[in-house]
Amino acid sequence: MSDAPPVALYVHWPFCVTKCPYCDFNSHVRASVDQAQWQAALLADLAFEAARLPGRRLASIFFGGGTPSLMPPATVAAIIEAAVQHWTPEPDLEITLEANPSSVEAARFAGFAAAGVNRLSLGVQALDDAALKLLGRPHDMAAALAALDVAQATFGRVSFDLIxxxxxxxxxxxxxxxxxxxxxxTSHLSLYQLTIEPGTRFAALHARGQLIMPDEDTSADLFAITQSQTAAAGIPAYEISNHARPGQESRHNLVYWRYGDYAGIGPGAHGRRNGVATLRRKKPEQWLAGVAASGHGMDSETALTVPERTTEALVMGLRLAEGLESARFAMRAGTTLADALNPAAVARLAAQGLIATDASGVRLTAAGWPLANAILAEIAA
Structure with a gap:
């Protein structure tokens, strides 16, 4: 077995009941889906990717989307079974599935748990019916709370999202x-600020002045409230938008933020393996055609240069409360952290109390976290 760090597996299910007006994810509404065809295609895509990451241990599986809770539990079970045959699973293998309150019920949750899912991420998004309607969500608060009750009774680990x-x-x-x-x-909360993404219905409404966002001062205060209330409750932020009780952090997402290797399968899925960026075909029908023709849905495989890997590792790692750890950064980016940073900018921002540095690495302070993008632009060499 390889001494390389464990890999993570991301499985993209691209289908939704409706398209939310703020969403720019690769999600599609279809009248029907050939479930047997999709299961076979995902297994083929997985086999192709596993052959390029031989001998590795498997840290996590994440079913994302789209709305993965629309998948038959049998398909979820088949993918999990194949993944642990391709790679050696870690003893504490984390298997997460994203679910929407309107697309699942108790019987399906139980089926996912029986398939091997041990962590559920529920897309609640708001605890207010008017806000849910504004966000275009196909559920109301009563459905969300009912689904949360079932989830907590079924899974050992539950997270839910709020915007x-x-x-x-x-x-x-x-x-x-x-x-x-x-x-x-719950042991984990994902608390995201609403952003206006190009090409979405919200972007069009915002451009016409029909969607008024909170001003910058209010946004800053909302972020500060989030940090203080979650910390006081014992679920502090371990990443800019993610909060967990100690030991309950998403191990799958930590692979991304620590710039580890992960295989991405399914339409539009991204991956990173051994310094190569992978991208699957985005449109479901084109992805299926690619799998049928070639045994995989790959759109592109691109060897990343050291500067590209350095930028990606910086962008991902600075989001974490733990920051950028020097030894891990050097292994993943192909250059040292010291060479990746502008020493004058680091010294200035440290003196301003926006970043902290020591022998182990660099991290944002609480004061610096809301300014992450601006700080990154300054400290990158």
């Missing part, structure tokens, strides 16, 4: 909504 910084949101309404979310007692 903050929404139109009309105030400091007071977010404090109350976040307190309610924390009160449900």
């Amino acid at each position: 903050c910084d929404r139109p009309g949101m105030t400091r007071e309404t977010w404090q109350a909504e976040l307190a309610q979310a924390i009160g449900f007692g």
Whole structure:
């Protein structure tokens, strides 16, 4: 077996019941899906990728989308079984599936658990019916809370998403909504600020002045409220938008942020393996055609240069509370952390209290976290 670090597996299921107006993910609405065809194609894509990462250990599997809870549990089970045949699973293999409250019910949750899923990520997005309607979500708050109850009774680990910084949101309404979310007692929360993504319906509404976002001061205060309330509740941020009780961090996402190797299969899935960026065909029908013709859905495989790997490792690692660890960075980026950073900018920002440095590496401080993008632009060599 290889001494290389374990890999992660990402499986993309591209189908949704409806397309949310803020979403720029690779998601599609289809009247019907040939489930047997899709299971066979995903298994073929997986076999192709596993052959290029031989002898590795498997740290995690993540079913994302789209809406993976629309997958038959039998397909989920088949992919998990194949993955642990291709790679040696870690004893604490983490298997996460994203679910929407409107697309699943107790019987399907139980089926996913029986298939091997041990962590559920629930797309609640808001604890307010008016906000859910604005966000185009196909569920109401009652359905979300019912699904959360079933999830917590079925899975050992449960996370759910909320979108903050929404139109009309105030400091007071977010404090109350976040307190309610924390009160449900899950071990992990993903708390994202709403961003206006090009090409979405929200982008068109925003451009016409029909969608008014909170101003910068309010957004900054909402971020600060998020950090303080979650920390006080014992679920501090370990990444800019993700909060967990100690030991309950998403091990799959940590592979991304620590710039480890991960295989990505399914339409539009990205991957990183041994310094190569992989990208699958985006449109479901084109991906299926590629698998049928070649045994895989690959669109491109690109060897990343050291500068490209350095930039990616910096962008990902600075999102973490632990920051950039020197030895890991050198192994993954192909250059030293010291050579990747501008020493004058690092010294200046450290003096301003925005970053912290020591022998182990570099990390953002609490004051620097809201300014992550600007700081990255300054410290990159």
